Amino acid sequence: MAEGTASQIVAALGGAGNIVGLTHCATRLRFQLVDAGRIDRDCLEHLDGVLGVVPQSGDRCQVVIGGTVDAMYDEITRLLGASDIRRTQTMRSAPASDARTPAGPADRGRIARLDSFFEYLADSFRPILGVLLGASIIIALVNLLISLGVIGGDEGSPSLMFVKAIWKGVFYFLPIMVAYNAAGKLKVDPWLGGAIMAMLMTPQFAALSDAGMWGDSVRCVRNATLGTTECVAAVFGLPMQLADYSGNVFVPLMMAAVLAFVCRRLRRIIPDGVQLVFVPFLSMIVVGALTAFLIGPIGVWAGNGLGVVLAWMNMHAPFVFAVALPLLYPFLVPLGLHWPLNALMLVNIQTLGYDFIQGPMGVWNFACFGATAGVLVLAVRDHDTEMRQTAVGALAAGLLGGVSEPSLYGIHLRYKLVYKRMLVGCGAGGVTLAALSWLFPSVTASGQTVHGVTSTAFAFSSLITIPVFDRMWVYGASIAVAFAVSMALIVMFGYGTTSAPVADDRPVPDDRPVSDPEPVPAANPAPDPRDASTHAIAAPVTGRVIGLDATGDAVFASRALGEGIAVIPSESVVRAPVSGTLKTVARTGHTFGIKTDDGVEVLVHIGIDTVKLEGRGFDVAVAKGQRVGVGDRLATVDFDEVSAAGCGTAVIVTVVNSAGLGRVVPLTGGNVAAGDTVIEVER
Numbered sequence: 001m002a003e004g005t006a007s008q009i010v011a012a013l014g015g016a017g018n019i020v021g022l023t024h025c026a027t028r029l030r031f032q033l034v035d036a037g038r039i040d041r042d043c044l045e046h047l048d049g050v051l052g053v054v055p056q057s058g059d060r061c062q063v064v065i066g067g068t069v070d071a072m073y074d075e076i077t078r079l080l081g082a083s084d085i086r087r088t089q090t091m092r093s094a095p096a097s098d099a100r101t102p103a104g105p106a107d108r109g110r111i112a113r114l115d116s117f118f119e120y121l122a123d124s125f126r127p128i129l130g131v132l133l134g135a136s137i138i139i140a141l142v143n144l145l146i147s148l149g150v151i152g153g154d155e156g157s158p159s160l161m162f163v164k165a166i167w168k169g170v171f172y173f174l175p176i177m178v179a180y181n182a183a184g185k186l187k188v189d190p191w192l193g194g195a196i197m198a199m200l201m202t203p204q205f206a207a208l209s210d211a212g213m214w215g216d217s218v219r220c221v222r223n224a225t226l227g228t229t230e231c232v233a234a235v236f237g238l239p240m241q242l243a244d245y246s247g248n249v250f251v252p253l254m255m256a257a258v259l260a261f262v263c264r265r266l267r268r269i270i271p272d273g274v275q276l277v278f279v280p281f282l283s284m285i286v287v288g289a290l291t292a293f294l295i296g297p298i299g300v301w302a303g304n305g306l307g308v309v310l311a312w313m314n315m316h317a318p319f320v321f322a323v324a325l326p327l328l329y330p331f332l333v334p335l336g337l338h339w340p341l342n343a344l345m346l347v348n349i350q351t352l353g354y355d356f357i358q359g360p361m362g363v364w365n366f367a368c369f370g371a372t373a374g375v376l377v378l379a380v381r382d383h384d385t386e387m388r389q390t391a392v393g394a395l396a397a398g399l400l401g402g403v404s405e406p407s408l409y410g411i412h413l414r415y416k417l418v419y420k421r422m423l424v425g426c427g428a429g430g431v432t433l434a435a436l437s438w439l440f441p442s443v444t445a446s447g448q449t450v451h452g453v454t455s456t457a458f459a460f461s462s463l464i465t466i467p468v469f470d471r472m473w474v475y476g477a478s479i480a481v482a483f484a485v486s487m488a489l490i491v492m493f494g495y496g497t498t499s500a501p502v503a504d505d506r507p508v509p510d511d512r513p514v515s516d517p518e519p520v521p522a523a524n525p526a527p528d529p530r531d532a533s534t535h536a537i538a539a540p541v542t543g544r545v546i547g548l549d550a551t552g553d554a555v556f557a558s559r560a561l562g563e564g565i566a567v568i569p570s571e572s573v574v575r576a577p578v579s580g581t582l583k584t585v586a587r588t589g590h591t592f593g594i595k596t597d598d599g600v601e602v603l604v605h606i607g608i609d610t611v612k613l614e615g616r617g618f619d620v621a622v623a624k625g626q627r628v629g630v631g632d633r634l635a636t637v638d639f640d641e642v643s644a645a646g647c648g649t650a651v652i653v654t655v656v657n658s659a660g661l662g663r664v665v666p667l668t669g670g671n672v673a674a675g676d677t678v679i680e681v682e683r
Helices: 002-012 041-045 069-082 109-147 158-172 174-185 190-199 203-207 211-217 250-269 272-316 318-335 339-351 358-381 385-401 405-410 416-439 472-493 639-644
Strands: 019-024 028-033 052-056 060-064 218-223 228-235 238-242 536-538 543-547 563-569 573-575 580-585 591-595 601-608 618-620 633-637 648-655 663-666 677-682
Touching: 002 041, 002 069, 019 069, 028 069, 041 052, 109 158, 109 174, 109 250, 158 174, 174 190, 174 250, 190 250, 190 272, 211 218, 211 228, 238 272, 250 272, 272 318, 272 339, 318 358, 318 416, 358 385, 358 405, 358 416, 358 472, 385 405, 416 472, 563 663, 563 677, 580 601, 601 633, 639 648, 648 677
Parallel strands: none
Antiparallel strands: 019 028, 028 060, 052 060, 218 228, 228 238, 536 677, 543 563, 563 648, 573 633, 580 591, 591 601, 601 648, 618 633, 663 677
16 A cells, blocks of 8 residues: 555656655655645645645645655655655664755745754654653653552662663753754764764763862852752863753754854865865864853753743743643644744753643643544544544554644644634643642642642653653643543534645635535436446536546556546536545635545546646535535636636546456547546446
């Protein structure tokens, strides 16, 4: 299945020749293209295994796959390799500095630079999500066993200390991992980035804070706000502010950016023959010194400052904080803006000894999972096999792994009502968390009173990690309310009667009104699958029938979307070629997907490259989820306007799941009237 979908993805992106770069993250394939205008987005969105499509500036596009992204990436890179196409390497492979990466446009604008910034943040963390998730599960299991009395919480126990070392190693050396990923993302030797960050975590660097060893050369003061000790050492006669960089993520992110700047300039002035030696040598000295004296203190200050601001809000306006954060997260996550908050969680644990952001974040996550559960209930009730499979996978990834992307891109961002219902769940869970936290505050080890659920470890919000949080019952009650409210609203009121796929990864679906819903019967309607199995597909419009090879569209000619025909129209009304349920109605009105009751999936695509018309010249008469019969009007099209815009006018009909049927025989080479049989299907 991966092989077939991979070839279809490549075809829908304009072919292998249109792809010049490919990486992947935890759930998405990320393509750099020659021309993003060649993407057939409707084709992509309706492929099996594709959860969503996220166009970006600078001829880039993200295709959301979900948990099978590794296998899909491998299959596509195999296909691209066979075509001798250049592609970038994923962060889990060889150093990015060895990859042949095509240059992007010289100036992609402010939005593209903002995209790149958040992409940089995300790609610095995504490759280590697996070890972070593994460590968080270990933390949760240890805390659960301690709370049940199975093992003791005595720090002096060698067994417990060994188990703690397993997960503490991940977070202690996290700066080195982040530095490696960040440097690789910026096309610098990742080992060089990791080595410079490791310098600040050596016993020798830590020993600089020992005032008793160095006497007057080191001065230390106590920070009462954060409960930490800050020391300044005289190194080469210059003051160096010292800090514990274990677990810090801001410093490696800043250091890698400076390292990329320095390395590029060193390569310009150092002869090629000796760059292997002198670029790392000079980079370690220059960037190492800059990091120790300047970048490190600034990064610590920035992280601490943001943490203190949010901590102040959590302590002085806990109700607002607990409610606002779950309501913001549904909009932050699709845009990638949640990564800075993940970094702050780690900073809070390092500086304060606990984190207070993960509680409200858990409320949002479980509201998200509750909405998915509601969709699953309706899918089971309505015998919607496709949606049931999507929801089951997304719910498993969420409840067990704390991963929300399969739910977001597979379901939520496609239907406007899901977000409306889910936001109510976020608010209800946030109010519950705020009220219970205020009534039952906690006291930290330093004696501070905190109105909020806290955690002393970084953990993904899943069922498994619930024991990580203090006052488990408060956290459990809050996420249960969020889950139950979202699920109940979806089950009671539905989620997708009038929605359409969104244009990007923001939850802003189309509210376009539907006109003239009255069906117009065809002169010669084909058999209705409600009475018998589908064996004939009718012409959607009167005109001349041609084969897919004659359409001039490489995607359809490749049969990536199944076998079929095209009709050069002589009238403006486009009708349903089969009876069934509309699974897809494109916002632009040029594409319709119909699934018959016996499982035949038919795609009607009006014109070639008509997506660029943005709906001009198209009067849509139906809505997604609506039942149609053979000959019912789908749309009225001004083909003169389509032709004047330079687009082809052929109305294409394909059987998307041709491979799963016995035979699909196109009948071409003549003139037909709307309703005449143009494709014969043998089960």
